[in-house]
Amino acid sequence: MSVDPAFxxxxxxxxxxxxxxxxxxxxxxxxxxDLLILTGxxxxxxxxxxxxxxxxxxxxxxxxSPTFVIARTHPSLVGRAPLVHVDAxxxxxxxxxxxxxxxxxxxxxxxxxxxxxxxxxxxAWWDIELERPVGAGDVDPSELDAxxxxxxxxxxxxxx
Numbered sequence: 261m262s263v264d265p266a267f268x269x270x271x272x273x274x275x276x277x278x279x280x281x282x283x284x285x286x287x288x289x290x291x292x293x294d295l296l297i298l299t300g301x302x303x304x305x306x307x308x309x310x311x312x313x314x315x316x317x318x319x320x321x322x323x324x325s326p327t328f329v330i331a332r333t334h335p336s337l338v339g340r341a342p343l344v345h346v347d348a349x350x351x352x353x354x355x356x357x358x359x360x361x362x363x364x365x366x367x368x369x370x371x372x373x374x375x376x377x378x379x380x381x382x383x384a385w386w387d388i389e390l391e392r393p394v395g396a397g398d399v400d401p402s403e404l405d406a407x408x409x410x411x412x413x414x415x416x417x418x419x420x
Contacts, residue, residue, distance in 0.1 A: 262289055262290075262291060263286055263289045263290065263294075263386065264289060267282075267285070267286055267414055268414050268415060268416060269413070269414065270411060270412070270413050271411070271412045271413075271414070272409065272410075272411060273305070273409070273410040273411070273412055274407070274409055275407045276305070276308050276407055279305045279308045279309050279312065279410060279412070280308055280309070280311055280312030280315070281312060282309065282312060282412060283308070283309040283310060283311065283312025283313035283314075283315070283316065284312040284313065284315045284316040285312075285316065286312075286313060286316065286414075287312060287313035287314065287315065287316020287317045287368075288316040288317075289316075290313070290316070290317060290341070290368045291341060291368070292341035292365065292366050292367060292368065293341075293364065293365055293366075293368075293382075294341075294368045294369070294385075294386070295364065295369045295371070295378070295381060295382040295384075295385040295386070296313075296368070296369070296370045296371070296385065296386040296388055297371050297374040297375055297378050297379070297385055297386070297387050297388065298310070298370060298371065298372045298373075298374065298388050298389075298390065299373070299374070299375040299387070299388070299389045299390070300389060300390030300391060300392070301391075301392060303392055304390035304391060304392045304410060305390045305392070305410050305412075306325075306372045306373075306390055307323065307324065307325045307372070309388070309390065309412070310323055310343075310345055310370050310372070311323045313343070313368075313370065314334055314343050314345075317334075317336065317340055317341065317343050317368060318336055318337050318338035318340055319334035319335060319336050319337060319340075319342060319343045320334050320335050320336075320337055321334065323343075323345060325347055325372070326345050326346060326347045326372075327347045327349060327350065330346065330347060330348075330350065330351070330360065331344060331345065331346040331347075331360050331362065332344070332345045333345075333363075333367070341366065341367050341368050342363075342366075342367050342368070343367065343368050343369075343370065344362055344363065344367045344368070344369045344370070345370050345372075346360065346362065346369065346370065346371040346372065346374065347371075347372045347373060348371050348372065348373045348374045348377055348378065349372065349373040351377065353377065354377045354378070354380055357371070357374070357377050357378060357381070358380075358381070362381070364381055364382060369381075375387070379417070379419065380419075382419075383418060383419050383420075384416065384417065384418040384419070385416075385417055385418075386414060386415070386416060386417070387414070387415045387416075387417045388412065388413070388414050388415075389412070389413045389415075390410055390411070390412050391410060391411040391412075391413075392408060392409075392410050393409065393410075393411060
């Protein structure tokens with residue numbers, strides 16, 4: 261897991277474009293075996309971040325929330341690891357997540373809503389929390405994709 265340590269910590273993100281850019285810069289550094297667990301409320305920018313990450317990895321798109329299909333694999337267009345994008349929101353347990361039989365060793369895996377479920381999948385992972393501080397609890401669904409400040413906190417975690 262070779263992400264520059266400068267990306268760890270708290271980042272203030274002003275726009276969706278800036279969120280995608282952060283994802284892109286991190287995606288350029290990821291390798292097969294990297295696991296990212298994204299946490300945050302609806303509209304915080306998890307899928308927007310993942311779109312940028314996919315661009316940085318050079319995988320086939322489009323990247324959309326996999327809410328109803330649970331997991332989507334995006335093959336590489338440039339000879340790098342594929343991206344497996346998972347939405348664990350509808351899963352009830354870590355057992356259901358494990359049943360997806362994700363190719364963790366040969367892919368970059370992003371799991372939205374995975375905190376509390378996905379940590380058992382790897383010895384180490386990136387914990388990425390996205391917050392939408394303004395109007396977070398009462399956002400009109402039509403405004404979920406609107407530009408609004410977000411806070412992204414990136415931590416390196418391990419099972420030990």
